[in-house]
Amino acid sequence: MDPGKNANPLVLNPSDLPTRKRQESSQNFEGKNTSIFTFQHPSVTSDPFSQFQESESSDSDAESEVEVIDEQEIYDLVATMSDPEHPITLGALAVVSLPDISIRPTIPNRPESPLRTVTVLVTPTIQHCSLATVIGLGVRVRLEESLPARFRVDVRIKEGTHSTADEVNKQLADKERVAAALWNPTLQSFIKKMLETCE
Amino acid sequence: MAAGDARDYVLAFENNKAEAARIASNTAQKLQNDETNLLEVVKALGEYITDDDDQIRTRAVNYLTAIVQALPPRYLNRQQIQVLNTFLSSRIEDGGAIEGLSRLQSLDRYTKEMAQDLAQTIFDHFSQDLQSRPQAGRYKIYTLLNELLSNHRKAIRDMGDRSLVGTVQVVAGEKDPRNLMLIFSMLRVIMIEWDISSHIDRLFDAVYAYFPITFRPPPNDPYGITAQDLKDRLRDCLSSTGLLAPSVFPNLLDRLDSSSEIVKKDVLQALAACALNYDPSTVSRFSITLWDAVKFEVLQAQEPFLADEALNVIKNIATCLSKRTGPHAPTADPLVQYLKPVNKECLEHLQEPASRQASAAGDILKAAASATVKSFEVVLKAVGPAFFTLQQSSEGIVNQRAILLVVNRLFEASIDVYGSWTVPSERNENGQLTLLAEFKDKLLAIYSRALMSTVKEEVSYRLAAAKGLLLLSQMAGLLGEDETGLIVQHFNEIVLDEESYGRDELKQRAMHALAEISQFKPRLITDITFPKFIARLPDSEEEAIKKNDYQSVLEGLAEISVGKDLLDTLMRRLLSKLDLLIQQDKRKDYPYTCAVISTMDYVLSRSARNSDVKLDGYIDRIVVNLSYKVSTAPTGPLINETVLDLLGRVINLIIRRSSEQHKEKAASNVYHLYGTPVAQKKTHPLEPSYFMFSTESALLLSTWILAALPRSSKAGILSQPLVPLVKDLTQIAATTNTEFVKCACIKQIELIVNKHITSKQDLDEIKEMYETAIAAMIFQGRNSHSNIKIESEVRYVFALSKALALRLVPGTDLVLRRLVELLEQLPLEQARFSALGFSTLLADCDVISKQNDAQIRLLAPQRVFQILVPLISSKFKDATSNQALKEIYLIALAGILGTVSSDIVMPELPTLLPLLLQSLEISDANQNVKIATLETTIVVITKNPDALIESGHIPALLRRLLSVATLSNPAKLNRKLKIEQNLAARSMNGSVDSHMELDSTHLQHPKLSPRSSSSPKTRQLAVRCISLLPEHVKNKTPNPLLSLKKEVLAGLVGVLDDPRRDVRKEAVDARAKWLRGVDEVDSEEDE
Missing domain, CATH: 1.25.40 (Serine Threonine Protein Phosphatase 5, Tetratricopeptide repeat)
Structure with missing residues (x-):
């Protein structure tokens, strides 16, 4: 068996992974999402004439509510990607975790600028994981295609979790090398496979 | 004579098959009538049968076969069969001999010896060069052999090795799937019933050569044989006898290393079948070897489905080995x-x-x-x-x-x-x-x-x-009971006492567990869970606000009360709660009371799903008692519209599910509400004799009782003249100040017109009232301020037209035409409001429903759609420059589209598409129109993408969708940011062209620059349309999406910064689909 492969990693249960609590969401008026069944609404409220007039106001009201892109959202983007060697998600393998994601203004002394930098620290399942670069690359690709252009993406191997972390980080940070790597058909198919499970 | 027939047949065969068949059956007839005999017939064939010309010989044999086939089964005696069998066997390669033989072997008098002779003939003739013949010819031979195997199995088996080897030789090298289906089943018979001990390798080679099956049926395959059919038959062969095990297991295990997942799956399924069917002593010899090989598929699973197959192998081995109950230590x-x-x-x-x-x-x-x-x-x-x-x-x-x-x-x-x-x-x-x-x-x-x-x-x-x-x-x-009881207590505690945490998965799991337990230990649930839960229910709305967990308690109760006894207990408890609750004072709303009634509705509806269930038992307690309370209540919950509506649903359900007698009684109490007619108290100036309750709101309950009456009912209120009743209701609707009372009256009019007005005269009168109402609206519209409220009138005319259209009365088209014409005759504001009514026409309604015995003709939706849509779209075209009017028509159209099924919409698509595109452009913030349009667009994309492709509207559609999806809010996203985004989008796509293209589209469609009018829901739906396109528009050359890919990807970048999370998520998914789902057909070359 390939020595750089961890055939027997620890797996977390989906119930224990961090999720956005329903209550925080803007759909607060729907209440907690624990209903086993939903009560029927009386017909009066489904009247098209009255509904029409109401909905215009309530919709524009809701518009004023802005949900900013936060760490949990970044986590949700990458946690459902799957590991290239197991049919298990990066979240369940704890390759990515919520505390290892941060969002900061790109220009620290000008926080009013819209530019942001997302940092994601990747924890390979074993010290000498041969696919650490591929995972890092996959995370990078996923974020770059999913975040608005004012976000800078910074993907690195978490300190002390990989034997050749520096080497890998250098590669991940180098725009030219990332771009070149993405032309490689083998890598392309790896990354495509990782992204298939995204929800 | 016979000679003449033979000659005629040979001559006719070439040009006139029907004539030839007639001649043959004619001869058969003559044989039966003893006008000729078999000897003469064969003699007459003499010269043809020995002819040098293949074709002539073939015809002669065909003639004989045709005669044999035309004879009744018991006509030929054994000797004759013998002669024919020998004769046709000697001619087996000519023409229709095979069919003739096939007929002969099916006869009762066909003997064992004949079968063996025939089988031997087949082996002798066809073991060398069968594969050089065409497929159809081979198929006939296999069929004949297969028939021999099934009709004369013992005879063939007695041939022993001769038939075994013969069959294997005949079928060798076959590749056609239809033939293989036959061959696999023949070989399986041989493997199971013959003594194969000295030919194991031969048989193994004959079947294993086909493993794994890689057959892929051609498109539009007329024979319908799938790879799975072949795999199943082959697997049956391989697993037929344990004698094959020494060859099968090692070979299959070798194949397990295959890199193809499909092959691995086939191997594992074959192993599982073998493990189950082979005898235990054989499986026992290989069990450990198998385990050592198969375990990796589970422990190192790459694909879950392979792991499942492997687990099946492990399980089947255990099943097989359990069969053995020998005297083992x-x-x-x-x-x-x-x-x-x-x-x-x-x-x-x-x-x-x-x-x-x-x-x-x-x-x-x-x-x-x-x-x-x-x-x-x-x-x-x-x-x-x-x-x-x-x-x-x-x-x-x-x-x-x-x-x-x-x-x-x-x-x-x-x-x-x-x-x-x-x-x-x-x-x-x-x-x-x-x-x-x-x-x-x-x-x-x-x-x-x-x-x-x-x-x-x-x-x-x-x-x-x-x-x-x-x-x-x-x-x-x-x-034991006490142990399960303890578990029930744990679950109770989790549901009732624990604080909410996260997604409350544990509470849900505990709740479901209690529901499960109620199915096998109902008594524990009644004794332990029920009292605990009921004790949690507050006694008033004030208390409910403080506790605030009644919803989950009620849900829990509903969930565990599945059996009849539990249901009755629950209903009793809830009703006593309700008795307390309806004595409360006046409040703004009564959410807790509503929840209690909703729970009753839910559990009763659930038990009523079983069509035998009768609810007579609740008539007194709920229908009579509560209706009466409503009729006398001066204030409090029983005049609240939501409470009354929910209560009405419960009462409606109970009446529908009760005896005729109770229904009749209900018919007399629609407006009495089970009160005493003596205690009359006038509440309404216009009131005729039948209304008698203290407040108007009780009319809401009347609607539901009226709805529950069957169409055939003629009792009570329905025994009176109905047109005057409709007029009275119209009056109340026009004069009441309470919105929901107005709606209730109009619903009742709808019910009466749809269900109970039967005579032509009455119907004509109703139609006249309809015309008058429309005329009055137009008159009023012309002569008064345009902003005057016409709500009652609009509701009224739409209710009448709905009631009439659903039963498709004669003249439905006229009725509907009036509605469309009305739109241009009213002042704009009023027309806008009226246009909303079109969504009511075909909308599902809990009152006018099949359950309530409303007259809804099967074709009504289709007819209404087909009448309205061409009308509206032609009006739309006529209103060339009147943008406001155009928009009103689109509102009407959106209303209809939202309420009919997609099968009805699809045929009209060519007319509709341009309208849909226009409606996406409406500048006004009318989100409902856009939502209806986008929902229709989603249906079009998923159900009928071809129509969309053929229309050529895809580029226009995508650009409009993008502009609807993009939110441009100057305060949040300033221009500078925009430029930055464009730059970044370009660098991401590695192309400068996208920028150029983007610019040129903006030039072409100056009106389509992003606007800010879309609501979050609209934006989300627009992006969903975009993301659905790639998977539904594919396998097309050229792919119509390809030229738009860059534009769409760049456009979606803007949506990635939407202030709403759901919209962003949709955009992320859409971009992923476009990035990887839209490709050149042969992308290799392009790179």
Whole structure:
């Protein structure tokens, strides 16, 4: 068996992974999402004439509510990607975790600028994981295609979790090398496979 | 004479098949009438049958075959059959001899010797060069051989090796799927019934040559044979006899290294079939080898479906080996020997319980244990004690949880093998108690502690424990009442007493567990859970606000009250609660009271799903009693519209499900509400004799009672003249100040017109009233201020037209035409409002419904749609420059589109598409139109993408969708940011062209620059349309999306910064789909 492969990693249960609590969401008026069944609404409220007039106001009201892109959202983007060697998600393998994601203004002394930098620290399942670069690359690709252009993406191997972390980080940070790597058909198919499970 | 027929046949055969067939059946007829005999017929063929010309000989043989086929089954005697059999056998390669022989062998008088002769003939003639013949010819030969095998199996079997070798030689090298289907079934018969001991290799080679099947049926295959059909037959062959095992197992195991997942799956399925069908002594020889090979597919699983197949192999081996009950010493038992390494290896993996392989080991143990009672016992004895040691020595919740999960797998196996309270297992014929009983107390202690003494943050650990406890309680005969009762108490506590945490998965799991338990231990639920839950229900709205958990308590009660007894108890308790609640004082709203009534509605509807259930028992307690209370209530909850509406639903359901007698009584009480007619009190100036309650709001209840009456009912209120009643209701609707009373009256008019007005005269009068109402609206519109409210009038005319259109009265088209024409005759504001009514026409309605016996003709939606849509679209075209009017038509159209099924919409698509595109452009913030349009667009994309492609509107559609999806808010996203985004988008796509293209589109469509008017829902739907396109528009050359890819991807970048999360998420998905789902057909070349 390939020595750089961890055939027997620890797996977390989906119930224990961090999720956005329903209550925080803007759909607060729907209440907690624990209903086993939903009560029927009386017909009066489904009247098209009255509904029409109401909905215009309530919709524009809701518009004023802005949900900013936060760490949990970044986590949700990458946690459902799957590991290239197991049919298990990066979240369940704890390759990515919520505390290892941060969002900061790109220009620290000008926080009013819209530019942001997302940092994601990747924890390979074993010290000498041969696919650490591929995972890092996959995370990078996923974020770059999913975040608005004012976000800078910074993907690195978490300190002390990989034997050749520096080497890998250098590669991940180098725009030219990332771009070149993405032309490689083998890598392309790896990354495509990782992204298939995204929800 | 016979000679003449033969000549005629040979001559006619070439040009006139029908004539030839007639001649043959004519001859057959003559034979039956003794006008000629078989000898003469054959003699007459003499010269043709020896002719040098193949074709002539063929015709002669065909003639004979045709005659044989035309003769009745019992005509030929044995001797004649013998002669014909020999004759046709000697001509077997000519023409229709095979068909003739096929007919002969089906006759009762066909003997064993003849069958053997014929089989030998086939082997002699066709074992060399059969494959050089065309497929159809080979098929005939295989069919004949197959018929011999099924009709004369003993005869052929008695030929022994001759038939075995002969058959294998004849079928060798066959490749056609239809032929192979026959061949596999013949070979299987031989392998099972012949003595094959000296020909094992020969037979193995004959079938294994086809493994694995890689057949792919051609498109539009007329024979409909799939690869799966072939695989199934081949697998049946391979697993037919254990004699093949020495060849089959090693060869299949070699194939397990294949890189193709499909091949691996075929191998595993074949192994599973062999393990199950071979005899135990054979399987026993290979069991360990198989385990060593197959385990990797589970422990190192790449694909879950392969792991499942592999587990099946493991299980089938155990099933097979359990069959053997020989006089073995326990250690020499093949099952024990097989399971020994399995248990050992699994235990090794379990030493690190949270690892992935430990979980796989759990799967393996479950598979092995769930085979038979015997295998369960072997597994449990080996691993059971080890679990407790492991559980004590492992540290950390993660490990503890993993152990519970594995043990849960064994619990599942126990239920599979020994059965549950509700489903007995067929594998446990003696009704044995599960061996887990030995560990019962320990298990209960560990699981209860895990569930109840762990902090609430450890959701998955507690979930595992809850699942295990439920499984334990389900096992037949395992737990006593008190033990299950304890589990029920745990679940009660979780549902009722624990604080909400996260997604409340544990509460839901506990609730479902209680519902499960109520199915096999209803008494425990009635005794323990019911009182606890009921005690939690507040007695007033004030109290409910303080406690605020009544919703989940009610849900819980509803969920566990499935059986009839539990249902009755629940209803009784809820009704006494309701008695308290309706005495409350006036408030703004009554959410808790509504929740209680909703719960009644829910549980009654659920039990009414079974069509036999009658609800007469609730008539007095609910219908009579509560209706009366409503009729006399001066204030409080019983005049609240929501409460009344919900109560009406409950009452409606009960009346519908009660006896005729109760329905008649209801008919007399629509407006009396079961009150005494003496206590009259006028509440309405116009009131005729039939209204008699203290407040108008009680009319809401009347609507539901009226709705419950069957169409045929002529009692009570329905025995009176109905047109005056309609007029009265119209009057009340026009004069009341209360919105919902107005709606209730109009609904009642709808009900009466749709269900109960029958005579033509009455119908004509109603139509006249309709015309008058429309005329009045137009008149009023012309002569008064345009902003005057016309709401009642609009509701009224739409209610009438709906009632008439659904029953498709004669003149429905005129009725509907009036509605469309009305739009241009009203002042704009009023027309805008009226246009909304079109969504009511075909909308589902709980009052006018099939359940309530409304007259809804099957074709009504289609007819209404076909009348309205062409009308509206032509009006739309006529209103060339009047943008406001155009928009009004689009509102009307959106209303209809939203309420009909897509099958009805699709045929009209060519007319509709341009309108849909226009409606996306409406500048005004009318979101409902856009939402209806986008929802229709989604249906078009998913159900009928071809129509969209053919229309050529895809680029226009995409640009509009993008502009609807993009939110441009100058305050948030300033221009500078925009430029930055464009730059970044370019660098991401590695192309400068996208920028150019983007610019040029903006130039072409100056009006389509992003606007800010879309609501979040609209934006989300627009992006969803975009994201659906790639998967539904594909396999097209050229792909119409390809040229738009860059533009769409760049456009979506803007949506990625939407202030709403749901919209962003949709955009992320859309971009992923466009990035990887839209490709050149041969992308290789392009790179």
